[in-house]
Each structure stands twice: as structure tokens, then as C-alpha cells.
Amino acid sequence: MAGHRAELPARTLHEFVASPTCSPEPVLRAELDLAPAWWTSLRTDLNTIAAIHTTRVAMRQEWISRAVPQHAGIPAPEIVNWATAHGDFHFANTTVEPVILDWEGFGAAPLGYDAAMLYAYSLLAPATAATIRRELHILNTPAGNTALLIVATDLLQSGSRGDHPEPTDPLRALVASLT
Template sequence: MYSPPTDPADRQRMTEAFNGAVDELGAILDGPDVWGWYGRTLSARVRCGKFGRCWLRLMTAPADKATGKIWEGNLRAAELFDLGIKKPAMYDAVEQEVHGHAYRAELSQYVPEPVLSPSPVLSPDAVIPPDPWWESLRADLSTVAKAVTNRVAVRQEWVDRSVPRFLNLPAPQVIEWETAHGDLQPANLTSRTPYLLDWEGFGAAPVGYDPAMLWAYSLLAPAFAERVRETFPVLDTEAGRVAQLIVITELMQSASRGDHPELVGPLRRMAEDLA
């Protein structure tokens, strides 16, 4: 769970834009506010005459940056995956621009089950889901991996710059690519089905990238992390080793900005083992 924007003016404009989207979509607010990373999104459960209970998510960006991969990620994912895997279906979307800020509100299927974790970092006492959960996740990621898209989640140029900087290791060359969810962490998976949430960043990534991401965010819960490795044997291949180094680099970069410092020690040790 994240917090509202630190600037009261940002909180007010987001709330006003959200309420405007509720009205425009003919919905009624039906749950508490849920803020996203650094207050960039605002979501809540709503009721809509046509679809019943729904999830409404508002995102914002400066008007001149309201385009590209992140802005249209959920829409493009809906076009590719809504009938093929377990993800919330998208029903409608509206956009507006006010005083230099762009807003996009997306109305989606409401999933009445909790996420695996309220934080991307899995806690040490996390419960390991039963076998069908893992089988479903593996099947859905296999479907995603085969999808054809021109979207890119990871670029070799970023790998070349960032791995030496954050791990002090030579940058690996990615040989094998596939389509990935792009942010497969415990807060983006529901605990019973599982549904895969938040498709902003999906696109081409190194083979094994999604399992490597889930594994890295699970390092404080060793039994869960081991189950990730058992479910996705790609992590024990050379392609999987490369994917893990790239994910570790991403999370170390994120930690340098203040995110999840508790992972830094385990990530460094894993990088040393993989080098």
C-alpha cells in the first residue's frame, strides 16, 4: 500500500480528476481510496450499472508525457490477453487534460480476492500458495511469453549501462527474448487464483525475466523463493542467470532511490553467487 502525494495540491487535483471520471463513466464510488506509487495513481472500487462492481484506476502525467509504454500499457494488454489468461478485463477508459496535467481513468473488472502481499517485498512469514496456484501462474506466463508485441520492457542498452554501475560486473548479453508481464511481484498477484494485475510495463524482456522478478522480491521469504525456483526451472539455466542479474540490477537501481532498502543485502549476495 502506498501513500497519497506529499503535496496537498497534487492530492486535491487527483481527487477531483478521479471524481470527474466516476461521473463521466456513470459509476458510484463503492470503496476507499487506494493510492499508487508516489501518488501517481488513485484507485477505488466503484459500482457501474452495466458491469456491477468494478475497479476504477486513475493515472496522471504531465500533458507532454502522457503517451507511450506506461500510459497505454493496460489497454494494449487488454487487447492481447483479456480472453486468454487470468487478468482483470478492461471495460472502458476516459482521458482528459487540465492545466497541463493529463489523466487516464480505466474501468476494469473488480477481483474480489486479496493480493499476495500489500508490498512488493514478500514478508518472511508469507504463506506459500497451493500447487494449482503455481500451475495457473506458470500456464499464464507461458501464454504471455508467446505473445507478439512491439513493446519493450528491457533494453540491452540499459543492461550495458546499468549492470556495471550497480553490480560492478560486466554486462551480460541477452540472447533469448520473450514477452513478459514486466512487474511480476507479490503485490501484483492475487492470493487465490492468481490474477495478474498492473500491466503498464509489459513487453519484450530476457527469457526468465518474470520468474526472476518474483524470485528477487521473495528473497526475505526463502521457502517461497525456493518454490519460485522449483516452478520455473528456467532460473537454473544460463538465460535464467542473465535474467536474474538484470532484475537484481533493476532493484538495486530502485534501492538507490530509496525503494525497499531491506533487499539490498540479499540482492548483493545473490549477485555474487550468480557472477
């Protein structure tokens, strides 16, 4: 464990955070109205995380190659742009301050993975999802489209197991819009 501490973001391994989370669960069910400064801070944090060098892995090409055809019904992309990601990034893991919580899954993932996950988990709150698309510019790039496909596949797989099945239809529509 000590060998990984140098890779963690600036906060300590355990720290009390008084700020409430933006959502009580990963799937966002109510619209959020976050200040412009919140989005600026989030963009800075995501860019900082992406630039951290790590040997940890959050997402593997092997899983992508197998899961995308199985759950999205299309050929899997070969990922060429990898970056460090939080790996489980949704509004239940962010606070209104903002502080990013729950770091055990961080590692290399397709570039834009965290932004794509935040967006995909927010599809049931369309105004917030639109704000995410507008504020997190990576989502409007080819790498962002690839990340959206990977995250949609991941959440469709989870939904097929009974974990957060509610956004299944919007996720399928997202996949269709990307192909």
C-alpha cells in the first residue's frame, strides 16, 4: 500500500470531508445547479488527474475488446489515448465543495473516461447531462466519444447484472448516437 501513496492525489489516504456529496447514489436522479467555479475546479482536477503517471490500471483493452461487442453490439475500438482516471467518477463521489472522493479504483483508462462516466451516470437528469457536455470539452472530441462508448458499455454490463439498471435505455441511445 505504501508504494501507491505517492500516486494518490494531494489529499491524504483518509480525511474527513464535511461537504455533502452532490448525489446520494451514482445514478443522478435530480438536476444539479452547480456554480461556474465548481466546474472550473472540476476541469482543473480532472486535467491534473489525467496527467499523473501511474502503473495502476482502471480499464484494460482486453475487457474493452470483449465487452463492447457483447454489451454495445459493435466492434471494440483500439484505445490509443490512455490517461490516469479516478475510475469511478460520478456525483456520489464528488462533493459540493468540490472534493473528489473514493479513490481505490484509479488508474489508466481511455482519455476522457472520468468525464464520460460523470455524463453517463447523469443521463436521467438531462439538463445536468447537457451541462456536463458543455463544461467538459473532452466529451466533444473523438477521444471523448470513445470514452463515452466504453463507459456506456461498462454501465450496460453493470445494468445487465442488476446494478443501476435505470439508465439502460438512455445508455443504449447514447451508444446508437456514437455509432
